[in-house]
Amino acid sequence: MATIVIRDTEEIIKGQEAVQAFLDSQDVLYEQWDPTKLPSSLQGNCQISDEDKEQILTTYDADIRSLAERRGYKNWDVIALNEHTPDLDALLKKFEQVHTHTEDEVRAITAGSGSFVIKGADVGYFDVQLEPGDVISVPVDTPHFFTLSDERQVVAVRLFIDSEGWVAHKYDDPAFKNSNEV
Numbered sequence: 001m002a003t004i005v006i007r008d009t010e011e012i013i014k015g016q017e018a019v020q021a022f023l024d025s026q027d028v029l030y031e032q033w034d035p036t037k038l039p040s041s042l043q044g045n046c047q048i049s050d051e052d053k054e055q056i057l058t059t060y061d062a063d064i065r066s067l068a069e070r071r072g073y074k075n076w077d078v079i080a081l082n083e084h085t086p087d088l089d090a091l092l093k094k095f096e097q098v099h100t101h102t103e104d105e106v107r108a109i110t111a112g113s114g115s116f117v118i119k120g121a122d123v124g125y126f127d128v129q130l131e132p133g134d135v136i137s138v139p140v141d142t143p144h145f146f147t148l149s150d151e152r153q154v155v156a157v158r159l160f161i162d163s164e165g166w167v168a169h170k171y172d173d174p175a176f177k178n179s180n181e182v
């Protein structure tokens with residue numbers, strides 16, 4: 001279950017109904033896939049092989065196809081980040097720059113954890129802390145970035161309309177820098 005933290009007010013939003021209502025109000029799609037569907041060897045496991053990635057896609061095939069059909073996503077894959085990922089620190093630094101994309105950024109967390117930090121329509125930046133089973137779609141052209149939590153590992157299914165749409169466009173936001181400096 002995701003937890004929301006609104007940065008300006010430090011308000012924390014928890015619980016299915018409140019989280020869903022808040023993300024609906026921000027036009028951020030939020031759903032849940034059953035994390036216990038995965039074979040137990042893959043639950044909580046972020047050091048996975050290509051075969052494991054295939055197994056994850058097979059396990060969630062119906063969920064993936066349902067989401068893809070509703071939202072027009074055409075391709076999907078699995079990404080894993082963990083302590084063995086080359087240059088993880090440099091990669092995270094790159095991730096943590098506010099940016100936009102010309103299509104939705106869709107992630108379904110299947111192991112580990114991480115947060116999307118999103119610029120809200122009227123509430124400033126908010127963190128969506130995600131755990132296994134959480135599915136999120138950051139809308140097209142919405143400033144955001146992704147970061148790992150303290151465990152520094154995650155496995156996620158990604159869905160795309162067109163992989164070219166996933167190019168990051170840097171978003172310079174003085175408001176964000178100010179809120180970080182305070």
Ligand SMILES: [Fe+2]
Nearest residue numbers: 101105144145
């Ligand atoms: Fe992004």
